[in-house]
Amino acid sequence: MAQAEPKPSPNRSPLGELCSALPSLPMRLQEVGRFVAANDYDATTRSMRELAAVAGADPAAFTRLAKAIGYSGWDELRAALTEARRPTQASPFSARTKGRRAGPNADVTLINEKLEAEAAGLGRISSTAIADAARVLHSADRIWIAGFRSCRSVAELLNYQLRLFRPDAVQLVGGAGPDDLDHGAFRAGDAVVVIGFAPYSTASVLSARAAHHARATLIAIADTISAPMAEGADHLLLYEAATSPGFFPSLTGAIAIAQSLAAVTFTLGGAAAKRKLEQTEDRLAEMSQYFAEKG
Structure with a gap:
């Protein structure tokens, strides 16, 4: 037997x-x-x-x-x-504080451990995957960016940088009204970028599902391949959120991916992207958006 x-x-x-x-x-x-x-x-x-x-x-x-x-x-x-x-749903942040060392140098130790973990996590991000996704953004008819709760800051950063040279083609999901109205505007030929980490926001999952329904290209910036907002993604850009110590998961990798996407998409845009960026800079200068010391 x-x-x-x-x-x-x-x-x-x-x-x-x-x-x-x-x-x-x-x-x-x-x-x-x-x-x-x-x-x-x-x-x-x-x-x-x-x-x-x-x-x-x-x-x-x-x-x-x-x-x-x-x-x-x-x-x-x-x-x-x-x-x-994955942290438990009931205490995704406070559960991360268990087992932390105490003592006179605990604060410095925590900072050093966090910086080391952030640097190690950045080193494991796939540059090839980002380059592939940037080519999709370059060729997309429109770019939609979905990030909610703490990931809203990453979405706004990517939205801002892309709009500097593609002002008419980039939009923040939920930026000007209810999320579901933007979901209904997704089309084939669009690219939808969804950003998230555990615990995942319901809005991010719904944005990803709307992208599938519209047959838009889904780019997920996520902490794991099993993230519900990354299910069936055409491009999955992974970053480490949970390995960095501290009460809150890390967004350092997500920010690095967002900035890399914007940088490569701009490069792919060539002379046309450069002209758009210069026009934006001229407009900002005319509106005195940046503080300047008077001589």
């Missing part, structure tokens, strides 16, 4: 299950398991083939690893890792 595979415990984290099982695994699976444990964010955001290439392993080893610790396959283990990283 075949021995039943172990079942993951509902009371333990998937990383805990993995680390506990490592000593009993074959050597090659131990190596893959240690890689996953040390790179759990990448494990939730990158494909199995990409992980295997970085780890120097056979993609099938990730499936064998998942089955060895009681999961049906890599997809189920990755889903469990993703869920473990």
Whole structure:
């Protein structure tokens, strides 16, 4: 009679299950398991083939690893890792304060840890994915940008920068009226950029679904591939929100992606974009929008 595979415990984290099982695994699976444990964010955001290439392993080893610790396959283990990283709906921010060290230098330590985590997260953003998405923005008939609650600041930044050289083609979803009226204006040929992180705003999910319904191109700037506002996205631009310490998830990566999108889209626009930018600058100067010291 075949021995039943172990079942993951509902009371333990998937990383805990993995680390506990490592000593009993074959050597090659131990190596893959240690890689996953040390790179759990990448494990939730990158494909199995990409992980295997970085780890120097056979993609099938990730499936064998998942089955060895009681999961049906890599997809189920990755889903469990993703869920473990997601804050609870009831306390998405205050839950992040648990376990923080106290002491005379705790404030400086927190700042150093946060800066290090932000820098590491920026280094894992895919420049190729951003360049591909920027080409979509360059060729789109219209660009809609959806960001709500804390992500509104990122959406407004991207909207502002793009409007400097494409003033007639860029609009903030909900910027001039109810969100649903803008949803009804989405069309094929448009690009819709939706920005979010856990816990995800209902408005961002509805914006993404409206983009699908209109057959517009959806670009999701999200913290994980399982984000509901990123489901079925044509372009997924991932950033790290949860790994940075502090009571609130980090928007540093989302801001960097937004600014990179604007920079590359402007470059793709060539001479026409430059002329539009110069016209905008002239208008701003005429209106004295920037303070100048009088000599």
